[in-house]
Amino acid sequence: MTELTNLTVAGIRDGFRNGDFTAREVAEGFIGQVEGARALNAFIIETPDHAIAAAEAADRGRAVGEFGALSGVPMGIKDLFCTEGYQTTAASHILEGFVPTYESTVTAKLFGAGAGMLGKLNMDQFAMGSSNETSAFGNVISPWRRNNGDGAALAPGGSSGGSSAAIAARLCPAATGTDTGGSIRQPAAFTGISGIKPTYGRCSRWGIVAFASSLDQAGPMARDVRDCAILLEVMTGFDPRDSTSLDLPVPNWQAALSGDLKGKRIGIPKEYRVDGMPPEIEALWQQGIAWMKDAGAEIVDVSLPHTKYALPAYYIIAPAEASSNLARYDGVRYGQRELPDGAGLQDMYAATRAAGFGDEVKRRIMIGTYVLSAGYYDAYYTQAQKVRALIARDFEQAWTKCDMLLTPTAPSAAFGLGEKQADPIAMYLNDVFTVPASLAGLPAMSVPAGLDSQGLPLGLQIIGKPLDEQGVLDAGLAIEERAGFTARAGKWW
Amino acid sequence: MSNYRIQGATGEWEVVIGLEVHAQITSNAKLFSGASTRFGNEPNANVSLVDAAMPGMLPVLNRECVRQAVRTGMAIDAQINKWSRFDRKNYFYADLPQGYQISQLYHPIVGEGSLLIDADEKAGIPEPKTIGVERIHIEQDAGKLMHDQHPTRSYVDLNRCGVALMEIVSRPDMSSPAEAGAYIRKLRSILRYVGSCDGNMEEGSMRADVNVSVRRAGEELGTRTETKNVNSVRFVMQAIEYEAGRQVDVLEAGGKIVQETRLFDPDKAVTRSMRSKEDAHDYRYFPDPDLLPLELEDSFLVDCRASLPELPDAKRARYRDALGISAYAADVITADVETARWFETLLAAGAEAKAGANWLTSELFGALNRLGRTISDCPVSPVQAAQLLALVADGTLSGSLAKQVFEIMLESGEDPAKIVDERGMKQTSDTGAIEAVIAGILAANADKVEQYKGGKEALFGFFVGQTMKAMAGKANPKVVNDLLKKALEA
Structure with a gap:
């Protein structure tokens, strides 16, 4: 069955429709892969029953000629999405054992289109992290290894590191991710897969455990650009239960998908050329520019002058919102509760949250509480909001000169697990190229573009105008067609 | 100007009063969820996933609550802000599942307005008086802790949690307990006319935070205290009376008023310190990122105004x-x-x-x-x-x-x-029937007829009474009068 598990979403969908195989065969193939790859720690829970039930429903549907957009396609679901009847933890002890009675809008749409769920994917705790090391259930290990034989365990990126690792290791053909400051794009780049964060508001946030509400956005992660387009069409759409959801029709992105960029202007922001960026990344960026030209695009230099303030602003706004969003995990109604002998309410809060949250989550709650507190609010939060407005304006001005931006996705290839854990700032710097698009709510995508000298994947990022997912996907496809990225992690697990 | 003064040992003191009235908005559903607002349901019967702050749940604004707040603002001639925004007020308590209350600190939906309290000589309000309203904003109510259900545990009832409130903040324009009482009664009357709040203080639909300070006539405002959650007009007046007297006592004894939050004890009609400014919460207000700013369209405002009674x-x-x-x-x-x-x-x-x-x-x-x-x-x-x-x-x-x-x-x-x-309770004007009765009565009381004719006119009432009695009260009194006079003068 291993050949089925090498298929893309489009391949599974089409083969299933053609009757080349049953959905159950596909599901069983991937369930076997998942069971055989526990060394990667990509899943918090495995849910083969869900995948099988969806597959059986798809097979029954096919018998009467009924197909959903994702019939026969099993997926991994990031454990930030609430799934009815299946434990949802956000990779935190504080939610261990929590089983939602409701289905997030995005997963409901996916399952409604026929997809099944292979399991809940591991991630950085509450999506806070860039390496998966903040998970309360142990870090995910990337399937990729350096080609120097050091055997070092590498980070799959974060926060959607379970998603990226599982797709790269062929444990699932696609997965959901969420992106607050780069949590889809950076792990996609680290593991040689594709992932897109749509325009803020395209995907409903209803039923997704909140990290930073004004930034959180779900998106698909998959092996290639076409699969991303297929999944994005299912995942997006207006949801009256989310006040920030965009009330717009969902375009038919996959039908319009084209790698022909004639007439398109691609901007190259000079501020993304940061100090200490490895020459290999710079070289890849230049290669990307050449591919864009080859696809017919015109290259223009643009400036996004406030880029250097993006990261500090992000690390004020996101923790501020998180400090408030995570107040509900108090041990009163669900999840973990620590009740020391003789404890009062405040003692219960303190004990529950001390035991339930990991260090990085606590760090961000404290930062967020600090920047919102009386006397500091204007100096930090108000100032960060001004920066955010300036960054959005930078992009608006760039759009007068170009249609899209091309940048590296991350300033390095995957780093070793443990390498940056001791230094939160070094870890935060990993988001330097992804955060600005998040602050501006823009669609952005990472596609695999090559390998570095150590044999590790590198990604290129395309940032688009608001609502121009089509442009982003098209440019992604143009890179994909030219990069010919076929490398995959050698199986060691 | 009210002539209410507190006679201290060292002279007269004026009282300065401002009220923050929390009025529950009349609506079927809560401010940000579809759960019912019905009073008196079983504990936790009116709780949605949003109210319980389950992971990933999001608030969706109830348009009816906005309409009611706008209509209320219009009823007190207030400025309606076409752009307003919701903020989160962060604090931990078991009756607040989200860990924050969604409110409007920076940009309330209703701005400056006013209402008129009526003259009431007996209550020491010689003339009608305009009381300024600084703002009205919309916010969520909290749930309720129940401490009497278990010997060592407290239970939480979330039925009220998330119910829409208007906080109506007055200017410190009142200067006697009577004025404060009149203000609340007038406000309650307007809210009930508008239909935006049922004004039922017993069920907690209206309650007031009472800000009180005292000063010598003509001096700067004194330090105020805030007495929370007072739930009847009488208690508001008692709380002011007690609190103003207490402040005068403190000041005259050479003490200082501490800016603090106090509680009213209705059994003893006294206020007690709850927490001082030093240990006041830092609520870390910031704009709620789950909600877009609230923008009101002209057509919506026109409809609101047209619907005012x-x-x-x-x-x-x-x-x-x-x-x-x-x-x-x-x-x-x-x-x-x-x-x-x-x-x-x-x-x-x-x-x-x-x-x-x-x-x-x-x-x-x-x-x-x-x-x-x-x-x-x-x-x-x-x-x-x-x-x-x-x-x-x-x-x-x-x-x-x-x-x-x-x-x-x-x-x-x-x-x-x-x-x-x-x-058969019909009054009769049938002159024939009445004349027959009169004839009988005059015949049976010939002595009295004589006395009447002899000048004792007071006897007329006696004849009327006898006639009415005989007619079982149903004779038209005017007709009886006329016919009696005629018969006696005959």
């Missing part, structure tokens, strides 16, 4: 000026929307305005007081009352017969015409 001040003026009703009756009838509505139905059913107003303020209110009922559960409908008044107007019933019929109506709920018919 005639308000109490305008109605009272119309009753006096156009209907010719006495100032007293107009005051009484327009004070509460239910009474005014009852009265207008009465008029619509044909009652004459002045007679109707007099009957309502004397007979009906007297009866309701006696029965311990309110106008909303009055056993007699305004249509029935109009029928009763019509029977008086056309001479079918005398005043005293009408009273008897009304008593029967209150007990039986029957129409007055039916009562009059079945019990």
Whole structure:
């Protein structure tokens, strides 16, 4: 069955429709892969029953000629999405054992289109992290290894590191991710897969455990650009239960998908050329520019002058919102509760949250509480909001000169697990190229573009105008067609 | 200007009062969830996933609550802010599942407005007075902790959690407990007219935070205290009286007033310190990122304004000026929307305005007081009352017969015409019948007729009484008078 598990979403969908195989065969193939790859720690829970039930429903549907957009396609679901009847933890002890009675809008749409769920994917705790090391259930290990034989365990990126690792290791053909400051794009780049964060508001946030509400956005992660387009069409759409959801029709992105960029202007922001960026990344960026030209695009230099303030602003706004969003995990109604002998309410809060949250989550709650507190609010939060407005304006001005931006996705290839854990700032710097698009709510995508000298994947990022997912996907496809990225992690697990 | 002063040992003190009234918005669903707002349901029956702050749940603004707040603002001639925004007020408590209350600190939906309290000589309000309203904002209510269900645990009831409140913040324009009482009563009256709050203080639909400070006449404002969650007009007045007296005592003893939050103890009519400014919460207000700014369209505002009813001040003026009703009756009838509505139905059913107003303020209110009922559960409908008044107007019933019929109506709920018919309570103007009775009475009392004719005219009342008695009270008194005079002078 291993050949089925090498298929893309489009391949599974089409083969299933053609009757080349049953959905159950596909599901069983991937369930076997998942069971055989526990060394990667990509899943918090495995849910083969869900995948099988969806597959059986798809097979029954096919018998009467009924197909959903994702019939026969099993997926991994990031454990930030609430799934009815299946434990949802956000990779935190504080939610261990929590089983939602409701289905997030995005997963409901996916399952409604026929997809099944292979399991809940591991991630950085509450999506806070860039390496998966903040998970309360142990870090995910990337399937990729350096080609120097050091055997070092590498980070799959974060926060959607379970998603990226599982797709790269062929444990699932696609997965959901969420992106607050780069949590889809950076792990996609680290593991040689594709992932897109749509325009803020395209995907409903209803039923997704909140990290930073004004930034959180779900998106698909998959092996290639076409699969991303297929999944994005299912995942997006207006949801009256989310006040920030965009009330717009969902375009038919996959039908319009084209790698022909004639007439398109691609901007190259000079501020993304940061100090200490490895020459290999710079070289890849230049290669990307050449591919864009080859696809017919015109290259223009643009400036996004406030880029250097993006990261500090992000690390004020996101923790501020998180400090408030995570107040509900108090041990009163669900999840973990620590009740020391003789404890009062405040003692219960303190004990529950001390035991339930990991260090990085606590760090961000404290930062967020600090920047919102009386006397500091204007100096930090108000100032960060001004920066955010300036960054959005930078992009608006760039759009007068170009249609899209091309940048590296991350300033390095995957780093070793443990390498940056001791230094939160070094870890935060990993988001330097992804955060600005998040602050501006823009669609952005990472596609695999090559390998570095150590044999590790590198990604290129395309940032688009608001609502121009089509442009982003098209440019992604143009890179994909030219990069010919076929490398995959050698199986060691 | 109120002449209310506190006589301290060292001289007179003025009191400065501001009120923050929390009024529950009348709506079927909560401010940000679809859960019911019905009062009195089983604990935690009115709780949605949003109210319980389950992971990933998001608030969706209830348009009706916005409409009610805007209409309320319009009713006090306030500025309506077409752009407003929701902020989170962060604090931990078990009755607050989200860990924050969604409120409006920086950009409230309603700005500056005012309302007029009426003159009340007896209460020391010599003239009508305008009280400024600084703002009205919309916010969520919290749940309720129940400490009496278990020896060592507290239970949480989230039925109220997320219910929409208007916080109506006055200017510190009041200077006596009576003015504060009048302000709350007037505000309550307006809210009930508008229909934006039922004003039911017993059920907690309206409660007030009372800000009080004292000062020497003409001096700067003193340090204030805030007494939280006072839930009746009487308690508000008591809290002010106690708190102002306490502050004067502290100051005259050389002490200082601490800016603090206090609680009112209704059993002892005193206030007690709850927490001082030093250990006040830092609420870390910031714009709620789950909600977009609230932008009101012109058409929405037009609809809100068009839906406003005639308000109490305008109605009272119309009753006096156009209907010719006495100032007293107009005051009484327009004070509460239910009474005014009852009265207008009465008029619509044909009652004459002045007679109707007099009957309502004397007979009906007297009866309701006696029965311990309110106008909303009055056993007699305004249509029935109009029928009763019509029977008086056309001479079918005398005043005293009408009273008897009304008593029967209150007990039986029957129409007055039916009562009059079945019990033969019709007043008679049949001169033949009355003349026959009079003839009999004069014949039986020939001695008294003689005395009357001899100048003892006071006996006329005796003949009237005898005639009415013989006619079982149903004779038309005017006809009896006329016929008696004629017979005695014959």
